[in-house]
Every structure is written in structure tokens, then in C-alpha cells.
Amino acid sequence: MTEELDPFRIAQEQLDAAAEIMHLDKQAHAILREPKQTVIVNIPVRMGDGNTKVFNGFRVLYNNARGPGKGGIRFHPKESISTVKALSAWMTWKCSLANIPFGGAKGGVICDPKSMTDAELESLSRGYMRAIGRFVGSRIDVPAPDVYTTPQIMAWMMDEYDKMTGHDEPGMITGKPVEIGGSAGRYDSTALGGMYVLRETAKRRKMNLKKAKVAIQGFGNAGKFAFEIADKLLGAKVVAVSDSAGGVYSESGLDFAKLSKAKEEMGSVKNFEGGKQISNDKLLELDVDVLIPAALENQITKSNADRIKADVVLELANGPVTPEADAILLERDVLDMPDFLVNSGGVIVSYFEWAQDMAGYFWTEEDVYKKLDKIVTTSFNDMMATQKKYSEAKKRISPRTAAYIIAVERVATAMKLRGWY
Ligand code: NAD
Numbered sequence: 001m002t003e004e005l006d007p008f009r010i011a012q013e014q015l016d017a018a019a020e021i022m023h024l025d026k027q028a029h030a031i032l033r034e035p036k037q038t039v040i041v042n043i044p045v046r047m048g049d050g051n052t053k054v055f056n057g058f059r060v061l062y063n064n065a066r067g068p069g070k071g072g073i074r075f076h077p078k079e080s081i082s083t084v085k086a087l088s089a090w091m092t093w094k095c096s097l098a099n100i101p102f103g104g105a106k107g108g109v110i111c112d113p114k115s116m117t118d119a120e121l122e123s124l125s126r127g128y129m130r131a132i133g134r135f136v137g138s139r140i141d142v143p144a145p146d147v148y149t150t151p152q153i154m155a156w157m158m159d160e161y162d163k164m165t166g167h168d169e170p171g172m173i174t175g176k177p178v179e180i181g182g183s184a185g186r187y188d189s190t191a192l193g194g195m196y197v198l199r200e201t202a203k204r205r206k207m208n209l210k211k212a213k214v215a216i217q218g219f220g221n222a223g224k225f226a227f228e229i230a231d232k233l234l235g236a237k238v239v240a241v242s243d244s245a246g247g248v249y250s251e252s253g254l255d256f257a258k259l260s261k262a263k264e265e266m267g268s269v270k271n272f273e274g275g276k277q278i279s280n281d282k283l284l285e286l287d288v289d290v291l292i293p294a295a296l297e298n299q300i301t302k303s304n305a306d307r308i309k310a311d312v313v314l315e316l317a318n319g320p321v322t323p324e325a326d327a328i329l330l331e332r333d334v335l336d337m338p339d340f341l342v343n344s345g346g347v348i349v350s351y352f353e354w355a356q357d358m359a360g361y362f363w364t365e366e367d368v369y370k371k372l373d374k375i376v377t378t379s380f381n382d383m384m385a386t387q388k389k390y391s392e393a394k395k396r397i398s399p400r401t402a403a404y405i406i407a408v409e410r411v412a413t414a415m416k417l418r419g420w421y
Contacts, residue, residue: 005298005322007086013323015089018404021390021397027421028412032092035085037061041131043109045123055124057109059132061141062088065414068139069105070095070347072146072175073128075121075153079108083297087146087318091347094340096407097379100351103411105141107132113148125153129160136161138171138358144350145175147220147296151187155180171357174350183353185368186346191225191294192369193345194316195234196376197337198290201312202234204384205335213288215240215310217247217280218295219269222316222343224260226292231256236290240283243269244295247283250275285309293320300325308334315339330398338400340407341379348375382406 012033019029039059044052058081061069071091084106092104109128113121136143145154154176161172170181202209214236216223230236237253245268255274262272270277291310293299297319305325313336321336329336349372356362387402
């Protein structure tokens with residue numbers, strides 16, 4: 001990984017930029033530049049062939065001034081401590097911007113879940129929870145799913161935690177199946193929150209979504225539901241989509257149901273017959289109204305930011321745009337909606353799940369969606385108002401910097417009130 005693309009360096013740089021503009025107290029800035037706690041674990045797992053393999057894992061608690069840590073767990077072959085630290089910082093800002101009572105955290109294990117059996121995955125999930133169990137809990141740090149982790153994995157982890165502690169504690173992890181304390185509406189909440197942001201953005205940009213063309217990178221939990229909701233709820237036309245194997249493009253729009261079926265049958269959207277193949281790089285540069293990166297970080301960098309033709313970039317993935325690219329997009333008047341607003345729907349409904357678990361009282365899907373819309377729309381309006389305020393007073397700032405200013409201010413205030421500086 002080059003220095004430029006080191007995710008934690010990027011997270012620190014984004015904070016530094018906001019800190020300078022908002023004149024953040026130097027002591028608060030120093031606390032907020034580094035995680036509060038980093039746990040590194042090695043997890044031995046007996047594999048299907050009888051041999052034991054050791055997996056490296058992490059759990060980072062970035063800041064808990066506003067409440068327990070909150071953040072997902074990634075299983076990925078390219079997981080790294082830098083990525084987990086960056087994601088834990090972004091979780092801190094995300095929870096703060098949404099104004100929910102959590103700090104930020106994140107976890108990860110270096111592994112290739114695609115090449116593992118269910119039994120191996122279960123052993124790894126339980127082993128990871130045994131290793132980090134002392135550092136998590138409903139009032140300490142609350143994990144959730146992220147890339148390549150699922151509700152089933154959350155269920156195994158909660159079960160292991162309950163065995164370790166000897167009591168039932170569903171609020172210690174979110175993204176669980178609804179049958180064991182999960183929330184209605186959690187499965188598509190990240191994408192739905194993102195689509196509420198798109199709806200509000202389109203209003204401001206005077207974009208008619210019914211005539212808009214959309215390209216989506218990634219067809220997992222975030223990307224797939226974004227496709228479905230953009231298509232069905234907003235009436236936009238999704239013309240391109242991709243996954244790790246490659247992408248597919250159709251000028252007249254892709255058919256969601258047929259594409260999903262093809263992905264299930266063939267393992268990738270790449271060979272879908274309802275469109276022509278397109279590389280991930282080319283997908284990013286398509287002449288569309290809305291580009292939705294919904295896969296991994298560092299997809300729009302200084303080397304391709306000049307070629308992005310979309311009017312709006314909606315960052316459903318975490319960290320898909322580097323700071324250098326951010327500046328280029330701002331300069332070119334491409335409206336880049338930041339990840340920690342766009343994908344906050346997942347953590348907001350995780351918060352609802354936690355609140356329901358703590359109360360032992362469950363809400364309807366309708367309740368969940370209504371409350372989600374309210375929080376996301378309020379965060380969006382806060383961000384745009386702050387952008388306007390600062391851009392009028394000084395030099396133009398990006399929506400991301402505006403969102404940072406709000407989020408950092410709230411965390412700094414909580415730290416001050418607690419007497420941390
Ligand atoms: P996922 O594992 O369900 O899906 C990831 C998708 O990205 C898959 O379709 C995969 O094939 C694709 N992909 C991987 N590498 C790619 C590449 N190089 N080019 C194109 N596609 C590629 O993961 P997810 O939950 O959808 O997460 C995607 C992004 O959204 C991540 O950045 C994650 O942190 C973020 N996010 C997810 C949630 C959530 O609730 N799922 C919440 C907040 C943020």
C-alpha cells in the first residue's frame with residue numbers, strides 16, 4: 001500500500017483539514033488523531049483438514065466519549081490494522097454526525113471467507129469473540145457486520161459471548177437475525193439511508209431522479225439494495241453494476257431481478273446477458289448522473305478523479321474517495337456526498353436494534369424506516385447548512401469537511417465535559 005492510500009493516514013488528514021478550519025483545540029485534536037485502544041489477537045482455528053491455522057485479528061476502540069464503541073467486523077484477506085483504525089475513526093464521526101449515543105470502533109480478521117467452509121467460519125467467528133470478548137459488551141463496545149460478515153456470523157459471536165459471560169446479552173452485537181434480537185429493517189438499512197441522502201441531494205441539485213442514470217460499484221449488502229431501492233423507490237435507472245470479478249453495463253438500464261438471479265447462479269454479475277461487460281475502472285468513469293461506490297476504499301484517487309463524469313458521487317462504501325481526489329472533485333463541482341453520512345443508515349438501525357434489545361421491546365419495519373429517514377435527513381440538512389455557513393464566511397469547503405466539523409465538535413464537547421482535556 002502506498003503512503004498516499006494508507007487509510008489511517010487519510011482519516012487523520014481529513015480530521016486535520018476540519019480541525020484547521022474549525023480551530024479545534026490542540027489537545028482535543030491530539031486525542032482525536034489516535035485510537036483510544038487497539039487490541040491485536042491471534043486466533044487458532046482447527047481447519048477441515050485437521051490442521052490448525054492461525055488468523056490475525058483486530059478490534060479498535062477509537063473514541064467512547066459519546067457512548068460505547070460501535071462498529072462492524074470485517075473478514076477480508078487484505079484486512080490491515082491501518083484499515084481497521086481508519087474505519088474506527090470514521091465510525092466515531094458517523095455516530096456523532098447522526099447524533100446517536102455511541103463512540104466509534106471497528107474490528108477485522110485477515111482471512112479469505114470465500115475459501116472457508118461454514119464450520120471453519122463458525123470456529124473463526126467464535127474464536128475471534130473469545131479473543132476480544134473482554135473488550136466488547138452492550139455498554140462497552142458493540143460490534144456489527146461489515147464486508148464478508150453476516151447475521152449468521154453475528155449470531156455465532158453473540159452465542160459465544162453469552163457462553164463466556166454466563167448471561168444473555170443481545171445488545172452486545174447488532175446485525176443479528178430478527179429471530180434472536182435483530183431489528184426489522186436492518187438488512188437494507190445502509191442502502192436505504194443512502195437513498196434518502198440521494199433523494200435530498202437530488203432536490204438540492206434540481207436533478208430529476210426519474211430521468212437519472214446510476215452506476216454502482218459493488219453488489220453486496222450495500223450495493224445490491226442500493227440498486228433495488230434506487231430503481232423501485234426513487235425510479236432511477238441503474239445502467240451499470242460490478243462486483244470483485246468485473247461489471248456489466250446497459251445503456252437502457254439493467255433488470256434488478258434478472259441480474260440478482262444471474263449473480264446467484266454464476267457467482268458474479270460480470271457474465272449477465274442483459275448487458276455488456278465493463279471493467280471496474282471503466283464503470284467509475286461512465287457518463288452517469290450518480291456514481292455509487294459501494295465496494296471498498298480508495299476507488300477514486302488523484303489518478304482518476306479528473307475522469308469522473310458523474311454529477312453526484314454517493315459514497316456508500318467507506319473511504320472510496322481519497323483526500324486528493326476529494327479536492328479535485330470539489331474543484332470540478334462534482335458533488336461528493338461523504339461516506340459517513342451516506343452509509344450511516346446501517347449504524348443508525350444498529351442503534352435502533354441495540355435500543356430495542358436493551359428495552360426488550362421491538363418495533364415494526366415502518367417505525368424503523370420512519371425514524372431512519374428523520375435522522376438521515378436531519379444529518380443531511382445539518383451538513384449542508386454547515387457547508388453553506390463556512391463557505392460563505394471563508395473558502396469553499398466540501399460536504400465532507402462540513403460533516404467533519406459537526407461530528408468533531410460534538411465529540412470534542414463530550415470529551416471536554418468528561419474532563420479529558
Ligand atoms: P459485501 O461483502 O456484502 O459486498 C462487497 C461487494 O463489493 C461485493 O459485491 C464484492 O464482490 C464487491 N467488491 C469487492 N472488491 C471489489 C472491487 N475491487 N471492485 C468492485 N467490487 C468489488 O459488503 P458490504 O456490506 O456491501 O460493504 C460494502 C462497503 O459498504 C464497504 O466499504 C463497507 O464498509 C460499507 N458499509 C457497509 C455497511 C453494511 O451495513 N453492509 C454499512 C456501512 C458501510
